[in-house]
């Protein structure tokens with residue numbers, strides 16, 4: 001890449017480093033993935049067949065639950081989980097103000113109302129004191145998001161939920177394989193929701209999602225909901241959805257699942273390299289390393305985020321912002337959050353910056369990012 005500033009740069013800076021690169025995930029396993037695709041085409045069944053059933057069993061076993069129900073996306077996983085647990089229509093569902101629009105969209109689509117709470121700035125996850133303060137009788141569920149792959153402190157959250165008799169639906173869309181209380185996320189609440197969007201820790205090559213639970217009756221209801229409310233073919237018992245995972249994506253996910261722990265370990269290794277290099281860098285706050293964190297994203301905080309991002313971009317380094325607008329400030333959700341201020345989430349949305357992290361990222365690429373940060377941050 002040509003330098004526009006005329007300064008000499010080390011040779012390594014000519015490397016472009018993407019924020020994420022799912023194509024490298026294909027390249028790593030191309031022969032196996034190709035065979036999986038051929039197998040599905042040869043079998044001639046494309047929706048809710050043997051591959052989906054096998055993947056559901058394998059993913060349930062991986063998460064340590066009795067059931068996994070595969071659906072079309074993470075948003076659908078959240079929507080169906082909320083619909084499946086049978087909340088009173090119009091119930092409040094407590095969730096974090098820093099996260100994906102997918103989460104409150106699912107809450108509203110399920111007929112509930114998002115009740116946003118602020119984050120704990122030391123973890124970026126929802127602040128449990130705020131959850132406790134927000135637990136009115138209108139609340140039907142708490143929806144903790146294991147943001148960036150860092151598990152929420154579930155023992156306190158589960159105790160609060162039990163005390164108030166409300167359900168807990170985990171948004172584990174960024175945290176496949178993350179562990180807390182000696183268990184995998186998705187195995188702690190009433191149900192866990194996963195996305196297999198291509199860049200997620202376990203990603204398909206298209207859309208996909210799953211709901212985990214250890215309640216066969218709930219799993220049976222979710223299987224009805226995902227396909228027109230059918231209990232048996234052409235018998236709609238309840239009003240359902242069409243949200244199925246297809247066989248090709250399930251076959252790909254079966255190839256990838258056995259590699260998830262190794263890939264998460266690599267993400268943790270990259271996070272450790274960033275921590276080592278960046279903790280002492282002035283003007284930057286790093287997320288720190290913590291138990292069970294699978295680093296879907298590695299988000300630093302910096303007061304001059306937009307400038308740093310632009311400078312890294314001119315050096316060929318891809319970054320992301322997760323997320324630029326707190327959820328309670330977004331037009332679609334404003335009516336559920338009239339006049340509330342959640343200062344920690346609002347400040348985070350102006351300061352967070354996600355650095356490249358994915359399993360196939362090389363040590364050399366990590367060094368390039370680390371090398372580019374001091375000059376990008378200097379005023």
Ligand SMILES: *Cc1c(COP(=O)(O)O)cnc(C)c1O
Nearest residue numbers: 073074075100102173174195197
């Ligand atoms: C990706 C994501 C979702 C939505 O998943 P889709 O598969 O894109 O619908 C929900 N919540 C969080 C936290 C996510 O990161």
